[in-house]
Amino acid sequence: MKVCHTVAECRETLGQYRRASESIGLVPTMGFLHAGHMALVKEAKRHSDRVVATIFVNPTQFGETADLDAYPRNEARDLVMLKEAGVDVVLIPEVADVYPEGDETIVETTRMANMLHGKVRPGHFRGVTTVVARLFNFTQPDVACFGEKDYQQLQVIKRMTRDLGFPIEIIGVPIVREADGLAMSSRNVRLTPQDRQAALVLSRALDAAEVSDAPTVDALRDVIATAISTEPRATLRGLDIVQAETLNTIEDRLSGAVAIMLSVEFGGVLLLDQRVITL
Incomplete structure (x- = not known):
């Protein structure tokens, strides 16, 4: 498993797979992985020759700095889990690589991002679609897997993918639950x-x-x-x-x-x- 800390390094590696006519599946995550994320990896492996996972705690989808700071992190454990699951490449970019200095471009689904859960967390889905669009650009996958637990997020990403003409199949993966029924998160x-x-x-x-x-x-x-x-x-x-x-x-x-x-x-x-x- 190759771990990339820059977008350029990741693109170079994935380019080798494309030149070998291998398809690529993407699993975007914010880390602190659990069995639900591994289900995404498993589904991506079913639909592609190579799997790239990303670990990036995206600051633009958090409404409060305290919530961002409190988000759990354990990169070393995450990498062990991804390697055991058979992931080929992991991209762990710096914030400045995803949002370069002077950045002023956003991606937003104007209706779907500002309804339902979007009213509870204003700006949240704008942050999601902006970062996912960039991750799509960085990795250019054939398929991308997202969990159904964040159901509105899944539909927002599907709509963005359609509207922007990304040649990517979006796959929704059912919720993985603890033995007592709590959705893994x-x-x-x-x-x-x-x-x-x-x-x-x-x-x-x-x-x-x-x-x-x-x-x-x-x-x-x-x-x-x-x-x-x-x-x-x-x-x-x-x-x-x-x-x-x-x-x-x-x-x-x-x-x-x-x-x-x-x-x-x-x-x-x-x-x-x-x-x-x-x-």
Whole structure:
């Protein structure tokens, strides 16, 4: 496994693969890896000859400096996991390599970035699409894998890829969960033991939604909100029920594929979970 700390070095290595007519799969990460990231690597290996992973804690998608500073990091462990998973190249760029001095260019999906979870974290998806567009440019992959846990992010990236004409297949990979049902996330390590237990209310709320016979958006929202309210340590920050692929609003009655997206805070740590149900 080759570890590159500059974009130029990464491009040179990937160029060798392309000249050998080998396809490239990309797995962008912010590090502090877990089994969910390894599922992305596994999927990328299924769809490409070579896999490049990136580790970059992207400053432009964090609303507060404190949140950026608190993001967990363990580069040495990450590299061991990626090597064991069979990754060919890891790009770990410096901030100045991704955002050069005087940088003033952004990439944004104007509608999809400023709705739903984008209202909870203004500017977040602008930071995501800007960095992902740059990583696409740096690595020029044939496929790129993203987790379905960040469901709105996945749809935003799909839309950006389509709109900008990137010749890249975007693959969504199902959520990997802990044995007790909590969606794996790098943020989970920041939970206290009490909040870690309380966070199980996320999957319980989605389970309740899936077995509910609620006929309308409002009725289903009540089912989920009621389930969340049973956990006093949980603060509901966002609850969105929308059409699965377009994220368009559902006015009244539920039908077809419906995406449920939850943003819930536990002791200052914001966790996401989601489920797509078909009615």
